[in-house]
Amino acid sequence: MNATKTFRIRRFDPEKSPSPYWASYPVEIKPKQNVLDGLFAILENHEGGLAFRYSCRAGMCGSCAMRIDGREGLACRVWVEALGPTVTLEPLRSLPVIKDLLTDMTPFFERYRAVDPFFVGESPTLAQPVGEPVRVDPSTPARERIDVALECISCGACYSACPTVAANPHFLGPAALNRA
């Protein structure tokens, strides 16, 4: 059931060359392996210098967002089986590339921070000791209203996919607006 697929990756290392280039690697893929598994295989068998960010490997942390066949996704959540014989990987758009598939998320989080993405208490409560966080009851309407917005793992995929972000440097982007 194993299949060999070609991973076509946009490589970039400013220490070596000012311009990016494409490189292809054969990767043997077992059933249910995801794109991140494929990247580990390349790291082990072909190119120890390939740079990508990852952490949880389970779709929770949002570290491994990249463009997979031209569409943003988490590398750890996309099965390679579901893709064609050639898998094209690029870094997220609208963010500076540090190396290979690794982007500098600073502009993304600057915009995120700019909207104050947290509850601000109107006044300290009497029962609240100084310096202690205010407890927000999960059943209050205000808390329920932000439920959906809290599902965001701030991976930056929406920021990369958004044409308005690409066109307007002052646009906050979907993730920040979702949290605003």
Add this chain to the structure above:
Amino acid sequence: MPPNLIRPRSKRRSKKPSNRCGASAARIRLRSATRCSRRCGKTSASCAPGRSSSARAALGELAERATRCAVANGRRWNLAWQQALDVRNLVTVASLTARAALHRTESRGSHARSDFPEKNDRRWLVNIHTQRDGSHDRAFETPVKLTRAYPGAGGLPTLHPPGEPAATIDVGG
């Protein structure tokens, strides 16, 4: 940063290219793992003494190889470099673990020795610490401070100190 820490090759060139560990430090890690399991078949902590010594010899050899390792591609987000550092630290921890396991001549929990299959609270109800002293791995013991559970009859732990009557435990309800 200690001066002998592994550097990417752009900073410190390997004098002997033949000693390079190949494209990826991950490979060293895999090779090391297969090597260890081939030599003793168990984790170092659960080996019999003769085999455990050979495991420590194998770890010494791995540690030596790890210091000779050079990694390509510079300092910028170099996963192979991170893995090379990991391998070196893993070998250090494995070596100290094996040292402690050799010291503890009994079986206790997951520390299972075929040459000392029994638990021995009289001798080994102690904490073993290991410390690297230059090239020597030192082991020393400190007393265990019993707080909630105590050694009881038949090797089973009890929740009351020895000599005191069994207290009734209030589980509520």
